[in-house]
Amino acid sequence: MQITLTRPDDWHLHLRDGAALAAVLPHTARQFARAIVMPNLRPPITTVAAAEAYRARILAALPPGMTFEPLLTLYLTDHTPADEIRRAVDSDCVHAVKLYPAGATTHSDAGVTEIGRCAPALEAMAELGMPLLVHGEATDPAVDIFDRERVFIECVLRPLLARHPQLRVVFEHITTADAADFVAACGPNVAATITAHHLLYNRNAIFAGGVRPHYYCLPVLKRERHRQALLRAATSGNPKFFLGTDSAPHARAGKEAACGCAGCYTAHAALELYATAFESAGALDRLEAFASFHGPDFYGLPRNGGQVTLARQDWRVPETFAYADDDRLIPLGAGEWLHWRMLD
Numbered sequence: 001m002q003i004t005l006t007r008p009d010d011w012h013l014h015l016r017d018g019a020a021l022a023a024v025l026p027h028t029a030r031q032f033a034r035a036i037v038m039p040n041l042r043p044p045i046t047t048v049a050a051a052e053a054y055r056a057r058i059l060a061a062l063p064p065g066m067t068f069e070p071l072l073t074l075y076l077t078d079h080t081p082a083d084e085i086r087r088a089v090d091s092d093c094v095h096a097v098k099l100y101p102a103g104a105t106t107h108s109d110a111g112v113t114e115i116g117r118c119a120p121a122l123e124a125m126a127e128l129g130m131p132l133l134v135h136g137e138a139t140d141p142a143v144d145i146f147d148r149e150r151v152f153i154e155c156v157l158r159p160l161l162a163r164h165p166q167l168r169v170v171f172e173h174i175t176t177a178d179a180a181d182f183v184a185a186c187g188p189n190v191a192a193t194i195t196a197h198h199l200l201y202n203r204n205a206i207f208a209g210g211v212r213p214h215y216y217c218l219p220v221l222k223r224e225r226h227r228q229a230l231l232r233a234a235t236s237g238n239p240k241f242f243l244g245t246d247s248a249p250h251a252r253a254g255k256e257a258a259c260g261c262a263g264c265y266t267a268h269a270a271l272e273l274y275a276t277a278f279e280s281a282g283a284l285d286r287l288e289a290f291a292s293f294h295g296p297d298f299y300g301l302p303r304n305g306g307q308v309t310l311a312r313q314d315w316r317v318p319e320t321f322a323y324a325d326d327d328r329l330i331p332l333g334a335g336e337w338l339h340w341r342m343l344d
């Protein structure tokens with residue numbers, strides 16, 4: 001059995017830089033025509049000039065013969081000027097601006113401390129139609145980690161949309177029924193990405209027989225009720241929900257540590273993981289729209305030409321991949337069997 005899809009895109013991806021970039025990029029470029037590339041480097045990508053330089057490094061790291069279009073993003077700070085938004089709109093390179101609440105996740109320390117400080121940039125974005133991508137978690141350490149997304153909706157996102165009703169927003173990597181319901185109830189200017197791992201796993205995966213750092217990401221996996229709500233949203237056919245892997249590579253030493261980094265690496269088998277999730281819901285026929293149509297339609301970009309084929313075929317995920325810093329990269333599902341395989 002095989003399924004053929006219009007070539008998909010990844011609307012939320014971490015490619016890192018340098019040797020790490022060179023290690024992970026072929027996995028994504030093999031499956032996806034384009035990806036929205038996150039700006040949380042050190043230092044973060046806060047200007048169009050920095051985004052253009054990063055785009056050139058990504059293209060230079062692409063193995064000969066592969067094609068891939070990186071869609072860059074700017075990292076919003078308390079001080080992003082409206083002029084930088086105008087430059088981004090005029091560029092062919094930058095397609096969105098990313099809100100990291102300061103302290104919410106990996107490399108977010110330069111992020112936004114108080115969203116009110118971003119009013120000039122947000123007004124320009126609302127006026128010019130530049131999408132705001134949101135890591136939606138409350139950062140008050142008193143808020144329970146499993147409640148951070150829900151609290152963010154009420155304390156930040158709902159008031160933000162009330163102040164800027166035209167603002168185009170992608171609520172990234174949603175993890176709760178609350179977020180899925182919120183997005184579904186908003187106007188067509190609000191959409192969401194959903195990762196494969198949040199469709200496949202609930203929070204038990206982090207603690208199955210012992211602590212499993214490779215299942216630790218942010219926002220953290222939630223309880224089964226939420227996973228089921230995400231699966232319903234992803235397979236609903238609603239164009240507000242689309243594919244964004246949040247594939248977030250970290251060297252093994254950074255993950256398997258007393259204070260391990262947040263992020264799951266899924267680029268090695270992204271489509272296979274999504275196909276597994278959609279099949280579990282009896283909705284393989286909805287995968288193409290989620291993976292290949294809803295994203296470009298929201299971003300106002302053309303859908304891709306070309307196709308990819310997935311075959312019902314058992315294969316074992318490698319235990320590790322080569323990475324940077326003389327270390328290895330542990331993929332999600334390392335050493336486990338998958339039952340779908342993308343054909344070359």
Ligand SMILES: NC(=O)N[C@@H](CC(=O)O)C(=O)O
Nearest residue numbers: 014105106217218248262263
């Ligand atoms: N998702 C993660 O757990 N980590 C991401 C950052 C992010 O997307 O929040 C990373 O850059 O490692």
Ligand SMILES: [Zn+2]
Nearest residue numbers: 105135218219
């Ligand atoms: Zn995030």
Ligand SMILES: [Zn+2]
Nearest residue numbers: 014038246248
């Ligand atoms: Zn991410």
